[in-house]
Amino acid sequence: MGVWESLALGFSVSLTPANLAYCFAGVLLGTLVGVLPGLGSAATIALLLPVTYKMPPTSALIMLAGIWYGSMYGGSTTSILLRVPGESASVMTCIDGFEMARRGRAGAALGIAAFGSFIAGTLGLVGLMLLAPPLAEFALDFGPPEYFALTALGLTLVSFLGTSSAPKALAMAALGLLLGTVGLDPVRSEARFTFGVLSLQSGIDLIPMVMGLFGFSQVLHLVARPLVAEAAAQAPRGFLALLPNRQEWRAAAPAIGRGSVVGFLVGLLPGAGGTISSFVAYAIEKRLSRHPERFGRGAIEGVAAPESANNSATASGFIPLLTLGLPANVVMALMLGAFMLHGITPGPTLLAQKPDMFWGLITSMFVGNVMLLVLNLPLIGVFAKVTRMPAAYLVPVIVLACLVGAYGVNNNAFDILVMVGFGVFGYYAERTGFSLAPLVLAFVLGPLMETSLRQSLILSQGGFDIFVTRPISVVLLGIAVLMLVTPVLRWMGRRYVASRIAPKTGS
Amino acid sequence: MTRVACALLVLLGVAAVYSASRLAFGSARAPETGFFPTLVALALALFSGLALAERPENPAPLERGGSARLWIVTGATAAYAALIQPAGFLVSTAALLLLLLRGIGRLSWTASVAMALGASIATYELFTRLGMPLPAGFLPI
Numbered sequence: 001m002g003v004w005e006s007l008a009l010g011f012s013v014s015l016t017p018a019n020l021a022y023c024f025a026g027v028l029l030g031t032l033v034g035v036l037p038g039l040g041s042a043a044t045i046a047l048l049l050p051v052t053y054k055m056p057p058t059s060a061l062i063m064l065a066g067i068w069y070g071s072m073y074g075g076s077t078t079s080i081l082l083r084v085p086g087e088s089a090s091v092m093t094c095i096d097g098f099e100m101a102r103r104g105r106a107g108a109a110l111g112i113a114a115f116g117s118f119i120a121g122t123l124g125l126v127g128l129m130l131l132a133p134p135l136a137e138f139a140l141d142f143g144p145p146e147y148f149a150l151t152a153l154g155l156t157l158v159s160f161l162g163t164s165s166a167p168k169a170l171a172m173a174a175l176g177l178l179l180g181t182v183g184l185d186p187v188r189s190e191a192r193f194t195f196g197v198l199s200l201q202s203g204i205d206l207i208p209m210v211m212g213l214f215g216f217s218q219v220l221h222l223v224a225r226p227l228v229a230e231a232a233a234q235a236p237r238g239f240l241a242l243l244p245n246r247q248e249w250r251a252a253a254p255a256i257g258r259g260s261v262v263g264f265l266v267g268l269l270p271g272a273g274g275t276i277s278s279f280v281a282y283a284i285e286k287r288l289s290r291h292p293e294r295f296g297r298g299a300i301e302g303v304a305a306p307e308s309a310n311n312s313a314t315a316s317g318f319i320p321l322l323t324l325g326l327p328a329n330v331v332m333a334l335m336l337g338a339f340m341l342h343g344i345t346p347g348p349t350l351l352a353q354k355p356d357m358f359w360g361l362i363t364s365m366f367v368g369n370v371m372l373l374v375l376n377l378p379l380i381g382v383f384a385k386v387t388r389m390p391a392a393y394l395v396p397v398i399v400l401a402c403l404v405g406a407y408g409v410n411n412n413a414f415d416i417l418v419m420v421g422f423g424v425f426g427y428y429a430e431r432t433g434f435s436l437a438p439l440v441l442a443f444v445l446g447p448l449m450e451t452s453l454r455q456s457l458i459l460s461q462g463g464f465d466i467f468v469t470r471p472i473s474v475v476l477l478g479i480a481v482l483m484l485v486t487p488v489l490r491w492m493g494r495r496y497v498a499s500r501i502a503p504k505t506g507s
Numbered sequence: 508m509t510r511v512a513c514a515l516l517v518l519l520g521v522a523a524v525y526s527a528s529r530l531a532f533g534s535a536r537a538p539e540t541g542f543f544p545t546l547v548a549l550a551l552a553l554f555s556g557l558a559l560a561e562r563p564e565n566p567a568p569l570e571r572g573g574s575a576r577l578w579i580v581t582g583a584t585a586a587y588a589a590l591i592q593p594a595g596f597l598v599s600t601a602a603l604l605l606l607l608l609r610g611i612g613r614l615s616w617t618a619s620v621a622m623a624l625g626a627s628i629a630t631y632e633l634f635t636r637l638g639m640p641l642p643a644g645f646l647p648i
Contacts, residue, residue, distance in 0.1 A: 054638045167557035171516055174551035178523055178544065185540045192530060192544060193523070216584070223580050223611055224573040392612030396604050396622070399584065400630060403600070407591065408639050416588035424581055431566045432509040450543040462536030 003129070010359030014367055019059055019360070026063035027368045030070020031375065034077075035386045037084045038222055039398050041071035043215035045334045046207045047405035049341065057342035058357045062364040064338055068331050069121060069314045069365065072274060073372045076113035076307050077380060078387045080106060081233050086387070089274030089310040092282040096295060096302030098233065103298050107236030108244040112252050112300055113307040114376045115244075120260035120308035121369040124315025127264050129362055131316075132351070136323040139348040144455035145466050149473035149480075150326055151449040154270035156480040158438045161269065161276055166487060169438045172429070176439040179204055180446025187454060199414040206337050206444065208406040208419040210330070213436050215402040216423025221430070222391045222398075235384035242377055244300065252304035255285050259308030267313025270320065270441065273329035277313035278306035315365065321346055322358065326445070330437055333444040508566065513559035520552030576611055583607075595644015600627040 013019065033044045045064050052060035075087030080097035093113065100109040142150075155177075159169035182193045183203030194200040236242060244252065259281040266277035285305040286295045295302050318335075320328045325347030327333040339346045344354065351358045376383075406419035426436055460466035468474045527548055533539025583606055590599040604623035608614050614622075631641055 050639055051634075051637050165558060165561060165563070167554050167561060168513075168563075171513075171551060171554035171558055174520070174547050174554055175516065177547040178520075178551055181544045181547070188540055190530070190540045192540060193526060219580060220577050223576040224569050392608065392614055395580075395611060396607045396626065399580075399607060400600070400604065400626060403584070403587065403603075404630060404634060404639075404641075407641070408634065411640065411642075413588045413591050416591070417585060420581060420584050420588070423584075427577070428512060432512040433563060433566070434512070446547075453543065454538045457535055457538050462534065464535070 006359050009356060010363030013058060013356050013360030014364035019062055022059045022063040023066050023364050023368050024371055026066020027070035027372050030067035031074035034071035034074020034086050035383045037078055037086050038218045038394050040087060040214055041068050042210055042330045045331060046210040047401050049207055049338060050408040052338060053341055057344060058360045060338055061361050064335060065365060066368045070372060072310050072314055073117050073376055077383050080109045081235060081384055082387050089278055092278045092306035093303055096299050099298035101233030106233050107241035108248050109303050110380050111242035112244050112304050114373060116256045116304045116308040117311040118369055118373045119256050120263060121311040121315060123260045124264050124312030125365050128315045128319055132319050132323050136348045136351045139324050144452040145470050145473040147448060147452040148456055149476035151445045153476045153480040155442055156483050157270050158441050160483050168434050172434050173438040173442040176442025177446045180443045186447050186451050205409055205415060207409045208415040209422050211402045211405045212419040212422030213426040215398055216419055217426030219395055219398050220427040222395050235381055239378060248300045252300045255301035255304040256308045259305035260312040263309030263312035264316045267316035268319055270328045273317055274310035274313045277309040281305040281309035322350060323348060330440045333440060509563040510559060513555050516555035517552050520548050523548035592642055595646050596631055596641035597627050597646060598644060
């Protein structure tokens with residue numbers, strides 16, 4: 001099937017009235033949770049997973065995906081007007097976005113964020129469309145050793161990207177793997193770490209866990225240290241105020257282009273996603289700029305680049321999930337959960353077996369991006385009001401969402417306790433500098449990692465050479481080992497140098 | 508605080524190694540149920556030990572009353588888990604929301620009661636219609 005036939009098939013699915021409505025509901029909800037600081041897209045998708053059980057699978061995926069990229073549009077509004085990131089991926093936008101707003105260019109900042117997001121989102125989708133099919137075909141030959149190598153590399157990458165301490169992140173990844181083993185052994189169905197609790201037999205459920213880690217923990221942050229918003233900037237009035245002027249466009253256009261490419265590449269990496277891509281895009285813009293001193297003082301490139309990057313990263317983040325069945329970030333892990341809920345395993349065979357779902361989902365994102373642009377420009381004034389929602393209202397909203405989400409999975413009150421437990425854990429983990437992304441990703445990848453490791457060892461009759469004699473797995477594992485060993489070597493090198501210098505200075 | 512967290516994770520890793528030792532380990536040639544859990548529990552103990560060796564810094568302390576509010580919210584939500592089946596979704600949710608709005612959020616009694624009742628009823632109606640039943644409890648609904 002050529003590209004055009006595929007697109008035609010996809011649009012025939014995504015442009016049906018029902019799917020248009022689901023897409024609209026998703027992007028609208030996504031924008032709102034993006035605007036609200038404290039309630040993220042991960043918690044929202046987790047909340048809606050049980051509801052999507054009754055929906056047609058393709059419609060469910062279209063709506064959940066809409067929440068994800070919609071939240072990227074919404075997050076920038078809060079950053080620019082309030083200097084508080086609505087989503088973690090718009091942290092970088094706070095710096096120059098709020099500065100622009102203070103200088104009376106809030107409209108241009110919001111406008112360029114929306115236009116940049118649209119352009120980058122669309123470019124990212126073109127990349128996804130062109131790259132996913134050949135990659136899926138390539139991945140058909142993957143066996144257990146390749147899958148083990150991929151999961152190992154994924155967990156190593158997530159532990160080294162965007163975390164301040166690699167040992168802490170690796171500890172979280174190990175804990176995630178350990179939590180993933182709770183329940184029945186995937187090969188022999190023997191109970192592990194259930195301690196006689198019946199509810200643990202089927203393992204820890206992903207949804208209450210995510211609601212706790214990303215929803216309830218935010219509540220605890222809010223009540224323990226109330227969010228003090230700085231004086232909000234004046235929201236722009238009228239549509240014309242959102243249009244950047246010619247000079248601003250000239251500065252922003254190359255930044256949008258570079259941001260799109262950077263975001264797309266970073267988004268492919270496991271664990272990186274929108275947040276890291278916006279950091280990288282901002283840093284690159286500042287490095288390339290002829291006037292780096294303008295950054296932090298309201299440079300429009302400082303809004304355009306990270307906002308573009310986080311949107312193209314959402315598009316490319318779908319590639320590992322749709323072609324390999326491997327989620328690259330927490331939201332993709334929940335999307336994997338949505339596929340599984342409907343009895344579908346995403347991976348290399350998805351494109352061949354369900355082309356209507358594959359292309360329907362991708363084309364719906366083109367549609368959703370257009371909706372977001374049309375929705376965002378006139379309604380920014382309304383969304384700006386939502387950003388001022390004080391914690392007194394925000395806390396009950398998030399708590400209610402977490403309770404219904406956790407209870408709704410199995411209609412089981414035990415899941416509420418699991419949610420509260422992970423909420424307290426998540427709060428203290430973040431306070432003490434442990435990041436939660438490696439934990440969740442490891443939890444999701446754990447069963448696949450264990451099964452592929454055990455199958456590989458049985459295949460090779462106990463020899464670890466199976467991982468180094470196959471070209472793909474040796475390359476992937478090589479990169480992982482290199483990342484793990486480099487800091488140790490650097491540390492030993494420093495010790496060596498220090499030991500050679502110390503006696504000389506002493507004498 | 509950070510060192511305590513690291514130390515607790517080391518202990519958790521060691522406890523998990525012990526607990527996993529009662530499962531069949533098998534061998535590299537034929538890995539059994541306990542094979543993978545033992546390896547990852549060892550990794551947990553090792554990496555949290557390394558994190559402890561980094562001499563991590565503590566977070567900035569909370570302002571007064573911060574941790575009291577934190578544990579009130581946590582305790583109330585845990586109590587909610589015990590109440591939802593016998594008391595039903597509407598009663599227990601309205602009570603919890605009232606605590607959050609009035610007790611933590613310091614909104615007026617009138618506004619708190621109105622919002623707690625309104626939000627509970629709206630959520631109940633919405634999710635029951637979406638095909639996700641919530642417990643009615645003792646209320647005749």
